[in-house]
Amino acid sequence: MTERKVPGVSDYQAAAGGWGALAAVARVIKGQMAVGRETAALRRVNQPTGFDCPGCAWPDPKHTSSFEFCENGAKAVSWEATGKRATPELFARYSVAELWEWSDHALEDAGRLTHPLIYDADSDHYRAIEWDEAFSHIGQALRALPDPDMAEFYTSGRTSNEAAFLYQLMVREYGTNNFPDCSNLCHEATSVGLPDSIGVGKGTVTLEDFEHCDAVFSFGHNPGTNHPRMLGTLREVARRGVPIVAVNPLRERGLERFTSPQDVSEMLANRATPIAQTYYQVRIGGDVALLKGMMKCLLDADAADLARGGAGVLDHAFIAEHTEGLEALREDLARTRWEDVLAKTGLSRADIEAAARVYANAERVIICYGMGMTQHRFGTHNVQQMANLLLLRGNIGKPGAGIAPIRGHSNVQGDRTVGITEKPSQALADGIKRTYGIEFPLTHGHDAVESIRAIRDGRSKALICLGGNLAVAMSDPETTLPAMRKLDLAVHIATKLNRSHLIPARQTLLLPCLGRTERDEQASGLQSVTVEDSMSMVHASQGGLTPASEHLRSEPAIVAGIAKATLPHSKVDWDGLVSDYDRIRDDIESVFPIFHDFNRRVREPGGFRLYVGASVRDWGGPGRKARFLLAPGLDEDPQGQEPDLLTLTTVRAHDQYNTTIYGFDDRYRGISGRRDVVFLNAEDMQARGIAHGDAIEVESRVPGAGGTHSRRISGYIAVQYHLPRGSAAMYFPEGNRLVPLDSHDPNSGTPAYKSIPVLITRLPDAS
Known part of the structure; x- marks a missing residue:
């Protein structure tokens, strides 16, 4: 963060959860003026004889604790059980x-x-x-x-x-x-993309699978804000020594470190459990390229091991019995150039090879993903390429492995x-x-x-x-x-x-x-x-x-x-x-x-x-097999057409759930009392003559039928943030104004909230 002070913008150093979460719960309950009503409700959240939390769809453990709710669940319950009329x-x-x-x-x-x-x-x-x-x-x-x-x-x-x-x-x-x-x-990309791949438009894992996995890859989601109870599961995975690999343009605190409010010793000592072993900040829209790069690494490693007389890196028995389409995928990956992969992802080849090694060295891998993968112009391809990666090593249909789309509404x-x-x-x-x-x-x-x-x-x-x-x-x-x-x-x-x-x-x-x-x-x-x-x-x-x-x-x-x-x-x-x-x-x-x-x-x-x-491993009926599916090219990035464009994603603040705004703070990103901000990379700001705290105009430049479709938002504040070069972020639903109706994934129809080509310029000083 730069030294220039901007009202409501600061660095947040604490872990996710912890005392900050408890204080936030206390504030929201107090603010709704029905303390007895709300606390009675919270005691019944996600209990066997109670009610399901109206927040996220993370599953309940078989053995519930006294408090099976998180900070955002408490907000959702208090918002509904309010004394206001x-x-x-x-x-x-x-x-x-x-x-x-x-x-x-x-x-x-x-x-x-x-x-x-x-x-x-x-x-x-x-x-x-x-x-x-x-x-x-x-x-x-x-x-x-x-x-x-x-x-x-x-x-x-x-x-x-x-x-x-x-x-x-x-x-x-x-x-x-x-x-x-x-x-x-x-998650329409899930509903559309997975049936063609694995025969069903749902995830394949259970909560118990996280107790047996050897690696977890987390693509495009922010559990600390959108489904905080998931952090308890990831914390247990991390404490087993299992590598968790985070792939996301923004560094989200919940994937970095977490203090469990239900762990008395961790709370009293103000300790935190590290979550992700490795964090790859892929450029917005670079997910297909990253997945293709990892699969290229796996195919190369497999060929090398077979040449040495080994059994190979791929699960050849599983592929032969349960899948079809591998040769077409091989040809597609052979046509995929490393220079394109690196340009689209913003990562180094060493980074991608390291991620592939973590995947290859694990017998049982779970891939979790959220709307950071689905709300794209090519969201369906994102989903199918994740399924491809899992199928290469038989990581669907066995304990401790599978694909886990993380849903929002309950x-x-x-x-x-x-x-x-x-x-x-x-x-x-x-x-x-x-x-x-x-x-x-x-x-x-x-x-x-x-x-x-x-x-x-x-x-x-x-x-x-x-x-x-x-x-x-x-x-x-x-x-x-x-x-x-x-x-x-x-x-x-x-x-x-x-x-x-x-x-x-x-x-x-x-x-x-x-x-x-x-x-x-x-x-x-x-x-x-x-x-x-x-x-x-x-x-x-x-x-x-x-x-x-x-x-x-x-x-x-x-x-x-x-x-x-x-x-x-x-x-x-x-x-x-x-x-x-x-x-x-x-x-x-x-x-x-x-x-x-x-x-x-x-x-x-x-x-x-x-x-x-x-x-x-029932892929949709007798005789059906899982299918390796292709994603066309690496053309999700619009900057080749207009070099000055950035790619913007919308994100949820910590004080909201979808369109429900509980307050105006985004604690883990250091934002308080405001939502009129655009997060930008420091080098991108410097190249455009923008300083931290400047007022800016954001103009979307979306190609489509009849030419480029444009929408504008003016008067927002530029905030320097840890983002990959070429990437930007602002809050949902404010950023929806930048997405023309026709800008959506052609396969699923999901609006492209997370791949918006934008031109960002500094506004003249009001003086």
Whole structure:
């Protein structure tokens, strides 16, 4: 860091976790003014008879401790269990135009929504409405559409399996497959890329595999902020002496060293456990090049060992029995030039060879990765090349090895498993017909990007959001926000107010739902819901708090209410299903046999794991094999076209979870009280005449149809940071303004939030 002092910017020297984490938890609980309510909730987080944390999807250990939550989990629970309320009086006091001027933090900090609300355009205010009237408005609007494909149905990854299943069932009986969901915005490259490679769009490891691995490679994720409970697992791996190799453009403190708040001796002595043995700061967009470089090293080492009479470095028996496509990969790697690999990665050949040796010397390797690998213009290729690397040494389908996509929202994976997908399969259609007698078209529906295009073009006129903050999470607000204002109907099912709710359609309704922490009482009594974590474990979640308002309804009940109002001749017994969620789970089992004995197994402590074929070397059915897949060239870096461009990635601050902003600090990166910063390499700054603390303009320069697409952000502050040359970073969702709607991975449709070509210039002094 330079000596020039910039308000709210400093060096943070402490480890991840530790006293800083405990102090942050205390502050957030105090700030939400419901200490008794929140602390009662925290005692039940991720416990066998409690509720699943509404934060990340990291799995629960078999033997839980007294406190199975992390700093960000405590923030998520306190944010939901807050004593603050956004009542109809709040909306009578402030118009939508006035609320629009509030920060995203202030909007959610207003507290829990307490009543169903409808927007009144004449007064520009929301007013309370009865549930039956709200459902009637929605049903009439959906039935009035000329074509069911003119409606979009968004789902947040916090939605339970039960609610998501009912939601997709309602939408398919309605007659469309338009399911934009949060997976489209994060791990769609996993869902699309892995099935072609290993036969399933999920990770193959379990939590227990980390107890048996010989090496862990961590690509493109920041566990200290986005899934801190993972640090406990990595800490145990590191303490076994197992090498952990971090690959990430930014040096993230959680991958460097961690002080466990649950280790009394470590806390009292202020000690920390080193996490990553080696840290490679690859240039943004250099991941495919690095993976290809490592595979080139493995093939060379294999050839050399075979020439000496050895067995080789590759797992030749596994490759022969379980894979296809190796020769094409060999040819692709032979065409890949080392000078291109080094230019794209920003690493030395010695670095890449060293990483390959760590991999080759380990019998059982786990590759973990996050959205730093998926939210790219070539995210699907990133995922498939990681799978290639694992397949070369048989590191999929054996204990202690495999691929581990680290999901964000707590049930984003489960929602997909129970049918939230714009690409329905024949098996799904058969299951719904078998169970309900409902037939629906197998046409490809809209993903998130296509849904915004359809709304922009007038092809879609209604949007129902089961949670989330779609307008803010989406790329290109210059396109997204005006498009949403053209809708005839917008419905938001939510616990708290957010900016998407302030973009009124011709008719807009806010429907308040129960949170994960709260008791869900239906006709048969207290209900549980279920979720699926990143490692395909399904377990029950039952809230214990009194609901924030007597007017709240559960997500399944709200979905059923919309369904009954929209589908007067429905073949589904919506009331019967909502009266007892066991009936929903029975129907999930009927549609998806993978959930066999659902109600019995989910009542077992810790739940159960769904079948993941690749975990047992079943690659998608009889005769199927895992496939080595190719990535075209090393052309992810746009600087060859415009030499002055940098590649910018968006990142999450420590005081946020996706679009939810808990506060304005990013502790581990030394930022406090602000989010208007752009992290830059010192040499890149010097080359552009930019000093630490200068005001700058950031202009994206994205090539596309019709020429270069440009977006600008001005007045942000340059912060000198430890980044590779040619790389830059700023916060999500602020950086979304730089991503045109058409800038996305062509295979998965995921917006390219983490590979944005930008031109950065210093703004003239205000004086």
